[in-house]
Amino acid sequence: MRIRIVLCAVLATSCSSSFAAEDTVPTFHAPVQLMADDSAMGQGVLYPSPKMQDLNGDGVPEMLIGDLRGQLLVAERQGSGDSVQWSRLKPLETADGKPIKFDNW
Amino acid sequence: MAPQFVDFNADGNVDIFTATFDGSPHVAFGSAEGFQVPQRIMDANGERVLLTQFWNYESKEWDDTDRTIESNSDGQLHCISALAFDWDDDGDFDLLLGDKNKGRIFRQMNEGTNMEPAFTGKNIPVLTGEAQFELKGGITAPYLVDWDADGRTDLVCGSFGDSYGDKEGGAVYWYRNIGKIGAPQYAKPVNLIEPSAKGQATATRPDSGLYVDVVDYNGDGSLDLIVGGYSHWTPERKALTEDELKRVAELEVQLADVLKSITELRSKVLLETQDLSKDERSAKLQEVYDTDEYRQQMTDYTKLSQEVAKVKPRNKREAFVWLYLRDQTQNRARSR
Numbered sequence: 001m002r003i004r005i006v007l008c009a010v011l012a013t014s015c016s017s018s019f020a021a022e023d024t025v026p027t028f029h030a031p032v033q034l035m036a037d038d039s040a041m042g043q044g045v046l047y048p049s050p051k052m053q054d055l056n057g058d059g060v061p062e063m064l065i066g067d068l069r070g071q072l073l074v075a076e077r078q079g080s081g082d083s084v085q086w087s088r089l090k091p092l093e094t095a096d097g098k099p100i101k102f103d104n105w
Numbered sequence: 106m107a108p109q110f111v112d113f114n115a116d117g118n119v120d121i122f123t124a125t126f127d128g129s130p131h132v133a134f135g136s137a138e139g140f141q142v143p144q145r146i147m148d149a150n151g152e153r154v155l156l157t158q159f160w161n162y163e164s165k166e167w168d169d170t171d172r173t174i175e176s177n178s179d180g181q182l183h184c185i186s187a188l189a190f191d192w193d194d195d196g197d198f199d200l201l202l203g204d205k206n207k208g209r210i211f212r213q214m215n216e217g218t219n220m221e222p223a224f225t226g227k228n229i230p231v232l233t234g235e236a237q238f239e240l241k242g243g244i245t246a247p248y249l250v251d252w253d254a255d256g257r258t259d260l261v262c263g264s265f266g267d268s269y270g271d272k273e274g275g276a277v278y279w280y281r282n283i284g285k286i287g288a289p290q291y292a293k294p295v296n297l298i299e300p301s302a303k304g305q306a307t308a309t310r311p312d313s314g315l316y317v318d319v320v321d322y323n324g325d326g327s328l329d330l331i332v333g334g335y336s337h338w339t340p341e342r343k344a345l346t347e348d349e350l351k352r353v354a355e356l357e358v359q360l361a362d363v364l365k366s367i368t369e370l371r372s373k374v375l376l377e378t379q380d381l382s383k384d385e386r387s388a389k390l391q392e393v394y395d396t397d398e399y400r401q402q403m404t405d406y407t408k409l410s411q412e413v414a415k416v417k418p419r420n421k422r423e424a425f426v427w428l429y430l431r432d433q434t435q436n437r438a439r440s441r
Contacts, residue, residue, distance in 0.1 A: 025279070025295050025296075025297070026297070026327070026328075026431050026432070027431075027432045028297075028298070028329070028330065028429040028430060028431055028432055029429070029430045029431075029432050030309075031309075031310050031311070031332070031427040031428060031429050032427065032428050032430075033308070033425050033426070033427055033428075034331070034425075034426045034427065034428055040425050040426075041425065041426040042333050042424045042425045042426035043423055043424060043425055044424070045333075045424050046424070047106075047245070047314050047316065047333070047334075047335075047424065048316065048333035048334070048424050048425075048426055049106060049107040049108070049245070049246060049316035049333050050316065050318045050331045050332070050333045050426050051107070051108050051109075051110065051318045052318060052320045052322075052331065053110045053119075055110075055119070061320075063426075064108060064110075065333065065426065066106040066107055066108045066123065066316075067106060068106060068126060069106075070106055070125045070126075070143075071106075072106075072108060072121070080324075081323065081324065082323065084322075084323075092140070093139070093140075094133070094139060094140045094141060094142055095136060095138040095139030095140060095141060096139075100121070100133060100140055100142075100143065101143070102106060102123060102125050102131045102133070102143045103125060103127055103131060103143065103145065103162075104106075104125045104126050104127050104160075105125075105126055105127045105128075105160035105167075
């Protein structure tokens, strides 16, 4: 699938914080493993680095996973709210349809 | 490799900006057709942007330079993360470069524009208070976000921690920007995710190599964390029966035999190729790895290891991605 790119503000997903604490720091619920289709997201990926970003401009962010080798994987979001699920991870491609790969050692 | 999605060249398309383990930042420019093949970021002198340590693609060896940092007393600094950030609020992206070894962050200023950048080639230390930025456990990657919604861009950073052993694992820290727009200053870090003590019987959290994204995941108006990293755990061991103990002993003898054969084969090739060039030696080793004999040995090794692990579980280390949703009901007092 060719992914169309649209302009998004770099911090678009980060500007809606309602947290304005001077004297407190937030706490979080116990972490939960994210799944990509029926697999644990990131399993088998070398040093997975997740980023959510709306790449195709449909208003729904995709999940991008960078790895140590310089590759990027992408999963599409399905559902919303408490029932968010992610599709199987697949390589993000360049405009010529090849998996994107950043130079590495 | 932590990607940043940003319109790096101000052409209206989102680009992918990142540093890799080779020591330098790269960018894959976006276009109406999609992303282009990534290219390396060069400074105004046409040289690679880096800290000190880098992979030299010509010599095919790790290399080091002192050209980018004045009076460096840290030894080797290895850039593995980078962000485009308008540090001085002059309308163009400067660079933030994260170091894996000491947990430092440096900035490199852009004296050009986004469309025609001119990075100076000189790295300036980023500070926390009066001291150099130093993230305990080494930085995986920093992330730009106005965490406390005060209009200034903070940093949220993950750390590696002890990546393989039992020592303290990684964490996630918030560095509040207490400076001004155009002149950031960072406060001492606040723990968002505590350093891992490890020692669990199942995978319960990312324990090392924590890479963080900050998003409002569930749309409740507060920022959550998505964290990639390695979980370390040791499955509980049940007491083995006599038959199981006997079987494990047999398997371990077979495993030692296979390992000995693999080692002997490798040693033989290394000895035979000691006078060859590096490339010739690598090619010869690859030939051996492609032989049926070597493949069979590796298959046997894997099979035996898995069989032993079924009876006698070993320490586990696997990568996952975790979601930390904000708990709106509790807040911790922040130490100042």
